Amino acid sequence: MTSTLVPETDSEGKADPLERTWSSPGGFLGWFTHVNHKSIGRRFIITSFIFLLLGGVEALLMRSQLAVPGAGILDQEAYRQFFTMHGITMMFFFAVPIMEGIGIYFIPLMIGTRDMAFPRLNAFGYYVYLIAGVVLYASFFLGLAPHGGWFNYPPLANREFSPGINIDIYATMITFIEISALVAAVELIVTIFKLRAPGMSLHRMPVFVWSILVMSFMIVFAMPPLMVSSVMMAVDRTVGGHFFNPDMMGDVVLWQHIFWFFGHPEVYIIFVPALGFVSMIVATFCRRPLFGQTAVIVALVATGFISFGLWVHHMFATGLPRLGLSFFTAASMLIAIPTGVQFFCWIATFWGSRPVFRTPFLFILGFFFVFLIGGITGVQLGSVPFNTQVHDTFFVVAHMHYVLIGGALFPLFGAFYYWFPKIGGRMLSERLGRWNVGLMFVGMNVTFWPQHHLGLMGMPRRIWTYGEGMGWAGLNLLSTIGAFILAAGVMVFIVNVFWSLRNGAPAGANPWGADTLEWATDSPPPAYNFQHLPTVSGPHPLWEDGWADRPKVVGLRPTHREVLVTDLMDAEPQSRMILPGPTYIPFLAAAAVATGFIGVMFVKLIFVFALLLTYLALVAWNWPRMAHQLESEDGREHRLARGQGDGGMNRELEGEGQPGSGDRPWPTQGPGGGA
């Protein structure tokens, strides 16, 4: 009986029942049943990377069109669709999902558990995302993509001025994909709060976990306003509402307020996890704990809060009252302080360390340079008079790309190099990595630095062509050349991934000598993540003396997808939870919801039909689990957390005769004392 409670560990350290319990079915049909967080996380990462490439190709075509005055690559309608799709793709289909994907893949590993709290919801979120992306790009290839900009301002986006289906696709698909973002956020929050390894109290959580937590809360507060406004837009367009119709006392500025109330935090939703990457990589490659970890965490949380008070700086030219504007000037500038604190915590970490200049760290240095420029121009843009001159010009295009490429893409590529060994089991080539950093860094600056000047020279945004006499030709050509250099850098990365998957040096569990729990397991991690869940007694578990001798969690049955639920503050064990296994239900539910969202663009009644389908899917989703699934081998029932206090479980574990488990706050097993 005991043998079923303690995972069987044979001499090779292989755990057969665990493997069997946690494995995902193979095959084409099996693909639709996966719920494991690594499987879903990997899908998010790969899918969003493909969207990055699509968005990048759009950017290259736009840059080619602008390379010389009067070029003939894209016409005005195509250019509209291209800049709209570039924005939507990069913001909604690349940046947010890839941050969530990395969170979904690494959070359970980093907090020492076996899966996310709601694996089926996880899978549901992915299918929603995938379907939204496929529909959006299908419309693009039919020439019917949204063409009102990613900001989609009415009244241009109203039916009167955009009669086609293009904007309907925007309104419905944006609402739809936000479902995906929201479920992922909710799930990341619950996972971080309730499934941490015993002993990982909040202040011992790695900075990256904090950053994902902050990001998730920001999503929870920022996305619903966007969904509300895009639904209002859909109501205006499909059934003749007047929210944004100025002829009927509607207010077009209302849309801008709601959109930017979402849109500004959105930038930080992308930026905050990237700050998490930076902190992780800086600490690992300087080979010392991050200086002022608490300050960094407080700064992350502060960034999250302040980012909700800045939206009006996107609207300085709309003629709002001046006094109100100065409040937003102050707030826009205020956000520089938490970022400044983090910058100097990293610098203090550099101070006197012996950094290892490998590719991930080089990307972080690139981040320092590029993001600093973007941050400084950002503070300048907070000044109302200056803003009115450069707003909606290429100066802002330059600023925004310095912030997003410098602040998010560089740390992200650093994170790719940092964590690829964990996912792929092999190291990425260092030589190609250096080319990758170099090309991206040079390309980025050559592309976007000239755009500051173009903006000051009067070049407005979103123009598909310009005349010879404007004097913009030379800098635009330079910018286009830079864009291709940047793209070459991304190509080097792709080559590197494919080359290294075959030829890279095997990574081993902890190739960088890092401190967090994801490095405590194999690369790539087994389906169940950890043979025994770890316990934690400090913020840098793998760097602590006696890590190898730390007690491990035992008592989770290998025959069930069981995880340990711990309490929110101190991660004291509370109960065991059985997670659902592979199932088609998330896919079917996503398909049902998608039917409604896509159908309503064509036939309104489909919405009702889809509601019924969704209802059925939810019934299946919530169907009570079979008794035999919940019963343990010895016939006792383990309900989800409900009705079982710590005491009950501890008693039960004591009953299993674990030596020493009675006097520890959690069920543990000494390293030598395997079953």
Place this chain on the structure above:
Amino acid sequence: MKRPIFRPARLLLPLLCLTTGCSGQSNVMNPQGPDAALIANLSRILFISGAVVFVAVMGIALFALWRAHGRGNDNELDPVVGRRLVVWGGIGLPILVLLGFLVISVDTDRRSLASQFADSEDVLTIEITGRQFWWDVRYRADSPHLEFRTANEIHVPVGEPVRLELRSADVIHSFWVPNLQGKMDLIPGRVNTLFIQADEPGVMLGYCAEFCGDAHAHMQMIVVAQSPAEFEEWRGSQLRRRERPTDPALAEGFDVFMAKSCAFCHAIRGTLAGGRVGPDLTHFGGRRTIASAILPNTRGHLMGWLADPQPIKPGNHMPAVPLEGQDLQLLADYLLSLH
């Protein structure tokens, strides 16, 4: 609307500006009015202090790394040093810089034309209505018979503040003349106010800065700054009304204008042509540009435009009216005669 995505552009586009007598190209840093000068000054301060902050922070970061590299295996950080770095660099420096920025930008605002003249009654007021994809310009006056409309060309007297009342008839546009003033949106259902003032006589190019649809890239305007005397003369001339010309050739052109669909959309004051959909053409011949300041107003460009406006400014709302060669020439001659 359902054109294929990749389509070779039908035309290589405009030349502009130099031929229309713009006094230099537009540039935020080359101000030709007091507000633009204030902002250019502010920008210079922002850029220089930004550069200083960049050099300082990167310098400290590189110094930390360089120091790190040079020193044997010393792997300890004195927490006092670290705390000083974070407090002075991470909190002190930004607060100092931000306060400075805040003060000078509020001060710039305080010295702007808007702060001085917002309540002033006797300021020349011009009503500008944004339309897809041109600017309807109406000069306000105390008495209706002194009011008139023009399009895409805004004349202002040098050295006097001018109040612009910005409205929109369709979607959101944004009025921007980089050498004169920051931009302000034209929003349907609202009236925004913007003050401009030109220091020297000259012609400045302006743009629509808010994406407003297909022909957004070609929605420009010019501001013509004139000495007050010249301005008054121009203003007086704009009040002149038209009737059927006495010259027989021009009269034929006028008949073409009235017979083809031109008069449905365009107005020529004094005649039966009273359309408000397109620009007022009463003094078209005196304007420096056509097609909202994307081409100089020459006979050749005008005939090309009348023959088919779409290749020149794709997506604009002016239909190609079928005109035979003879009619086209007569019409162009007539329009150019409207000085």
